[in-house]
Amino acid sequence: MSGGDVKDPVTVVIDFLLAKRPDFEEIPRDLDLIENRVLDSLGFVNFLYLLEELTGREIPMVDVAPEDFRTIDAIEARFLR
Amino acid sequence: MTDLLSSSDRLVTILDRLVGMSKSDYYNPYEVFDWPESLPEHQYWMSPELMSTYGTEAAGELSEAQLWAISKWESINFYSLNVHGIRELIVEIIQRIHTDEFRASSEYFHHMIGEENEHMWFFATFCLKYGDKIYPNTAFQLDIESAGPAAHFLVFARLLLFEEIVDHFNSRMGTDDRLHETIKQVNHIHHQDESRHVAFGRQIVSVLHADLRARLSVAELADLETYLKRYLRRSVESLVSPAVFRDAGIPDPYALRRRILADPAHGEYQAKILKRSMRFLLNEGILTDDVLPGPA
Ligand SMILES: [Fe+2]
Ligand SMILES: [Fe+2]
Numbered sequence: 001m002s003g004g005d006v007k008d009p010v011t012v013v014i015d016f017l018l019a020k021r022p023d024f025e026e027i028p029r030d031l032d033l034i035e036n037r038v039l040d041s042l043g044f045v046n047f048l049y050l051l052e053e054l055t056g057r058e059i060p061m062v063d064v065a066p067e068d069f070r071t072i073d074a075i076e077a078r079f080l081r
Numbered sequence: 082m083t084d085l086l087s088s089s090d091r092l093v094t095i096l097d098r099l100v101g102m103s104k105s106d107y108y109n110p111y112e113v114f115d116w117p118e119s120l121p122e123h124q125y126w127m128s129p130e131l132m133s134t135y136g137t138e139a140a141g142e143l144s145e146a147q148l149w150a151i152s153k154w155e156s157i158n159f160y161s162l163n164v165h166g167i168r169e170l171i172v173e174i175i176q177r178i179h180t181d182e183f184r185a186s187s188e189y190f191h192h193m194i195g196e197e198n199e200h201m202w203f204f205a206t207f208c209l210k211y212g213d214k215i216y217p218n219t220a221f222q223l224d225i226e227s228a229g230p231a232a233h234f235l236v237f238a239r240l241l242l243f244e245e246i247v248d249h250f251n252s253r254m255g256t257d258d259r260l261h262e263t264i265k266q267v268n269h270i271h272h273q274d275e276s277r278h279v280a281f282g283r284q285i286v287s288v289l290h291a292d293l294r295a296r297l298s299v300a301e302l303a304d305l306e307t308y309l310k311r312y313l314r315r316s317v318e319s320l321v322s323p324a325v326f327r328d329a330g331i332p333d334p335y336a337l338r339r340r341i342l343a344d345p346a347h348g349e350y351q352a353k354i355l356k357r358s359m360r361f362l363l364n365e366g367i368l369t370d371d372v373l374p375g376p377a
Contacts, residue, residue: 034223042311044221046376049323053335058324061217069223 103192136346157212241282
């Protein structure tokens, strides 16, 4: 993200998903993102690139499973710590 | 379910003709190509107009050497997308061949699977020989969009649109004299085979959608439309890759991708690539308008 950005990565992730799904007022940390189609196959690549940018490293697809993206908590535990 | 396709006389006639053409046009891909040890770096590997950067403000800030590098890696990414797309295609066709529903097209499927296996071989060979890698597949199965009554339709619609998007590039690069002979050859030969696959794809997608119109609600058909529009959008976006820009030595590859996707020139790029498919989907009533959603 740009230099002056002080938002923490979890907030950046939540804001990104909210922008995709304006019908959601908030995204609780334990919401099932896949079940609720906040994340789906077609939208996945752009989300992956966001995580890569936030973490500063490439995320090889062979290392990830759908469960890593199930909730905000899971995403934070797997990628943002 | 019984034979889905033989009720369409037109489709059966076309299948016969395509099988005949596959036999008479058959060639040995393992003999037909010239594979020089290396390809010259200081030139375009893709037609400049087909590069994702074309016409964008960001491209104006890049040197020609940087654009050459992007063209090389973007072409490797394009062929890599082909490799992964063909794998999905072959898996789906294999699951259907010699089932009752696809009895009428099984003979044709044998030719298609054989041809696609060969296409995957020459695209992969190009990537490995001149890029020393195949870019990993970024498609990720998170849901079961392909289940339910529209499963066959969605599979064949995806395959057709994939083949038509690829052919937009192949048909132009196959005759572009600015490109190296081997690059022209790979694109030209693929374009020739794909004209048969696209002809079949359009027929089967048309037949399967007509069947769905009789069985699905308006809301369910609208969901299919939304899905296909997002698929089209995502397909063009996948041609704009941060991994490509990283390999081309661009300092902030994600920022360049964002800039390109937000540039008005990208809208024109997308419209050109999808023009032929859009016209088909609108004519068939599969889409009701040509407005695509925002970034996938
Ligand atoms: Fe092919
Ligand atoms: Fe094909």
